[in-house]
Amino acid sequence: AQSVSQHNHHVILSxxxxxxxxxxxxxxGTVNLFWYVQYPGQHLQLLLKYFSGDPLVKxxxxxxxxxxxxxxxxxxxxxxxQWSDTAEYFCAVSPVPGGGNKLTFGTGTQLxxxx
Amino acid sequence: DTAVSQTxxxxxxxxxxxxxxxxxxxxxxxxxxWYKQDSKKFLKIMFSYNNKELIINETVPNRFSPKSPDKxxxxxxxxxxxLGDSAVYFCASSLETRLAGNNEQFFGPGTRxxxx
Numbered sequence: 001a002q003s004v005s006q007h008n009h010h011v012i013l014s015x016x017x018x019x020x021x022x023x024x025x026x027x028x029g030t031v032n033l034f035w036y037v038q039y040p041g042q043h044l045q046l047l048l049k050y051f052s053g054d055p056l057v058k059x060x061x062x063x064x065x066x067x068x069x070x071x072x073x074x075x076x077x078x079x080x081x082q083w084s085d086t087a088e089y090f091c092a093v094s095p096v097p098g099g100g101n102k103l104t105f106g107t108g109t110q111l112x113x114x115x
Numbered sequence: 116d117t118a119v120s121q122t123x124x125x126x127x128x129x130x131x132x133x134x135x136x137x138x139x140x141x142x143x144x145x146x147x148x149w150y151k152q153d154s155k156k157f158l159k160i161m162f163s164y165n166n167k168e169l170i171i172n173e174t175v176p177n178r179f180s181p182k183s184p185d186k187x188x189x190x191x192x193x194x195x196x197x198l199g200d201s202a203v204y205f206c207a208s209s210l211e212t213r214l215a216g217n218n219e220q221f222f223g224p225g226t227r228x229x230x231x
Contacts, residue, residue, distance in 0.1 A: 034219075036222075038156075042224070043119075043205065043222040043223055043224045043225055044158075044205065044207075044222040045222070046219050046220075049219060088156055090158060101146065101163070101209055101218060101220070102160055102163065102171050103148075103160060103220060104160075105157070105158040105159070107155070107156070107157050108156045108157070108158075110156075
């Protein structure tokens with residue numbers, strides 16, 4: 001079974017600071033990778049996803065993530081955060097093929113951006 | 116034009132009661148899911164249905180029973196509620212994904228269940 005680790009549980013940054021959130025997964029085969037965001041009181045929204053091809057993927061709101069297969073990592077980055085980026089960020093994986101699109105989530109990272 | 120909707124948004128009930136949460140999607144998807152988010156924000160899949168057929172059934176007490184009357188609806192019925200059932204329950208949907216596993220899941224707004 002797959003598992004996902006997010007090592008940063010709480011991150012506090014000032015506006016305009018750069019962001020990198022770590023995500024590592026454990027699975028013996030090929031996976032699809034996702035980052036979801038949950039703004040306070042809201043539902044989860046997809047930030048970006050990686051299925052194949054260029055390991056550097058760009059998502060919404062200026063976020064990007066890089067898949068490094070040798071490190072089983074899919075870290076999320078943003079060069080300059082804004083106060084509105086305050087949210088909970090979840091990394092998730094699903095196995096390929098099969099698995100019924102079963103998403104396994106990491107424990108999440110709470111990001112707080114201060115003015 | 117809500118894509119995935121859930122009712123109710125909040126549910127407060129006593130231990131031992133039976134309750135249901137409803138989920139509907141208007142995206143034309145044929146796969147729907149239920150997730151539980153605990154107090155530490157950890158999200159875990161509970162069930163998945165594809166065209167009314169159960170395809171994922173994680174280790175969930177049999178007090179939880181999903182029901183899919185059609186592919187646009189996936190309801191969650193919980194019998195004999197316990198304190199530990201208190202959580203936020205999210206419904207989600209996606210296109211059919213048995214093989215590729217790469218379709219984005221769209222989440223509903225969540226139902227906050229509090230068992231007293």
